[in-house]
Amino acid sequence: KNYDKALFARLKHLRKVLAQENDVPPFVIFNDATLAEMAASKPTDKQSLLAVSGVGLTKLERYGVPFLQLINDYLERDDD
Structure with missing residues (x-):
């Protein structure tokens, strides 16, 4: 399946940060x-x-907002 590799890398980084903040393994988030x-x-x-x-x-509810913010920011920058 085709997906945006640069965006995927950013999503993974965000997941890692959230996992550390919440003291859970990354896969628990997504x-x-x-x-x-x-x-x-x-x-x-x-x-x-x-x-x-x-x-x-x-x-x-628990994790959605930061992922949506990242995707929206990414798309806005991508449009420039």
Whole structure:
């Protein structure tokens, strides 16, 4: 499946930071397949993030906002 490798790398970094802050292993937040799907579909709001496989309501509420912010910032920069 084609996905944005640069965005995927940023999502992985964010996941690592959040994992350290929350004292959990990274896969507890989202696994690589979920991050790859985010990097492919580039969800920009909670509804589209929820459509990504591996994202449920609990994870959306707990971790969704920083991932959405990162994707939105990335897309805005990408458009320049």
